Amino acid sequence: MRLRSLLAGAAGTVAAAGLLNRGLRAKAGDLPPALPGTHDTYRWRGFDVAYTEAGDSDHPDVVCLHGVHAAASSREFSGVFDELADDYHVIAPDLPGFGRTDRPPVAYTSSLYEEFVADFVGDVADDPVVLGSSLTGAWASIAADEADVAGLLLVCPTADTGPRRPWVRGFLRSPVAGAAAFDALTSKPSLKYFDERDGFYYPDRVPVDLLDYQWRTAHQAGARFAPASFAGGFLDPDVDLGAELAARDCPVTIVWGREATITTLAEGRDIADSADARLVVVDETRLLPHAEQPEVFLDAVREDLPKLETH
Numbered sequence: 001m002r003l004r005s006l007l008a009g010a011a012g013t014v015a016a017a018g019l020l021n022r023g024l025r026a027k028a029g030d031l032p033p034a035l036p037g038t039h040d041t042y043r044w045r046g047f048d049v050a051y052t053e054a055g056d057s058d059h060p061d062v063v064c065l066h067g068v069h070a071a072a073s074s075r076e077f078s079g080v081f082d083e084l085a086d087d088y089h090v091i092a093p094d095l096p097g098f099g100r101t102d103r104p105p106v107a108y109t110s111s112l113y114e115e116f117v118a119d120f121v122g123d124v125a126d127d128p129v130v131l132g133s134s135l136t137g138a139w140a141s142i143a144a145d146e147a148d149v150a151g152l153l154l155v156c157p158t159a160d161t162g163p164r165r166p167w168v169r170g171f172l173r174s175p176v177a178g179a180a181a182f183d184a185l186t187s188k189p190s191l192k193y194f195d196e197r198d199g200f201y202y203p204d205r206v207p208v209d210l211l212d213y214q215w216r217t218a219h220q221a222g223a224r225f226a227p228a229s230f231a232g233g234f235l236d237p238d239v240d241l242g243a244e245l246a247a248r249d250c251p252v253t254i255v256w257g258r259e260a261t262i263t264t265l266a267e268g269r270d271i272a273d274s275a276d277a278r279l280v281v282v283d284e285t286r287l288l289p290h291a292e293q294p295e296v297f298l299d300a301v302r303e304d305l306p307k308l309e310t311h
Contacts, residue, residue: 031100031217034075035092036082042093042124044116050100051093051124055085060150061125064092065117066099067134067155067287068235069194070186070227071214073099076133078207079294091125095136097226099217105173108229110139110237118143131301134158134263134287135230138237141244141252151251153301156287157271158263159241162233169232172224179224186218199288201259207291242274252277255300257285257292 033039037054052074062084066076074092084090094101096116097108106112117139121130129151132140137157144152172178184190191214196203217223229235245252256268258281265281272279280300282289290297 029216031220034073034094034099034213034217035078037085037090042120044096044119046104047096047102049093049096049102049116049120051091051120052081053089053091054081055087055089057089059087059089061128062088062090063121063125063128063130064090065130065132065136065140066092066095067136068095068098068226068230070182070224070231071191071218072227073213073217075099075210075213075217076288076291077131078210079291080298083294083298091128093120093124095226097222103220103222103225105222105225108226108235110235113139113235114142114237118146121147121149129153131155131290132157133290135161135235138239138241138244141241141248142237142239144248144250149248149250151253152245152248153253153255154245155255155290156257156260156263156268157241157254158267159237159239159244161230161236164233164236166232169228169234172228172231178228182224182227183219186215186223188215191215191218198262199286200292201257201284201286202292205292210291240274242271245271245275245277253280253301254278255280255282255289255297257281257287257289258283260286262287 033052035052037052039052042049042051064077066072066074074094077092081090081092095113097103121128121143127148127150130140130149131153133155135158137154138159140152172182188211192211195206200206252275254268254272254277256265256279258265268279282293282296285292
């Protein structure tokens with residue numbers, strides 16, 4: 001009787017977790033586009049990759065590649081996308097496993113994203129400046145060895161988020177406990193906490209609609225699979241980022257939030273020194289200076305990447 005009761009309780013818990021997960025997905029609904037503009041799809045290795053473009057196609061291309069976290073999407077660039085589109089042809093995809101792009105339960109790895117960035121930049125853009133945030137800065141630096149790139153503008157780039165933790169990836173990919181844990185990590189209170197602790201220096205500068213969009217994108221079907229690889233350390237490229245950037249033959253500008261805590265300004269100085277790259281520091285910002293102080297960020301872009309002015 002005791003075993004039967006335990007099994008019945010476990011079955012009830014599994015059923016309840018499944019119902020909760022389905023209920024949250026239904027509440028999130030279909031995810032709208034992250035940015036205003038023309039919305040299209042790039043077919044890549046079985047993925048339908050959603051991307052937005054805006055601006056005059058005769059102007060220089062700028063490809064915006066969002067960072068990686070549990071609720072990541074191209075929405076990260078909402079503060080600068082329209083302004084950039086006034087002068088440039090701007091293209092912003094949702095990376096595989098994020099946003100409106102397909103999210104199958106594949107093994108997401110750094111090499112997958114390195115190859116995606118190289119292919120996307122080569123196929124969709126023409127000799128662009130690539131704006132990469134956090135880990136995508138490292139993938140962009142690697143991809144620039146193959147794709148024609150006019151310049152790299154990297155925001156708090158990193159190639160090292162910590163040691164590999166296979167058990168974390170395995171747990172978050174699990175259909176019941178992992179799904180429930182991911183739902184908890186991406187609740188609105190949790191997302192708000194991480195935005196205010198890591199993303200932004202001033203809580204009142206978090207865009208008013210960002211939290212709702214983060215919650216909705218984190219509760220689409222398959223949303224946990226790519227973040228599971230990120231949390232497990234499987235998305236870190238095996239490179240010395242400073243040396244990798246030093247080997248590129250295009251201009252490199254690095255932008256850092258002075259108050260960043262996950263990847264500190266000291267790390268940014270080390271990378272910039274190794275790469276012999278221009279370092280722009282934005283005061284009173286953390287990991288997302290382009291989202292927290294978009295006007296200051298855009299001034300830095302235009303000053304430090306002259307290529308953007310040659311149209």
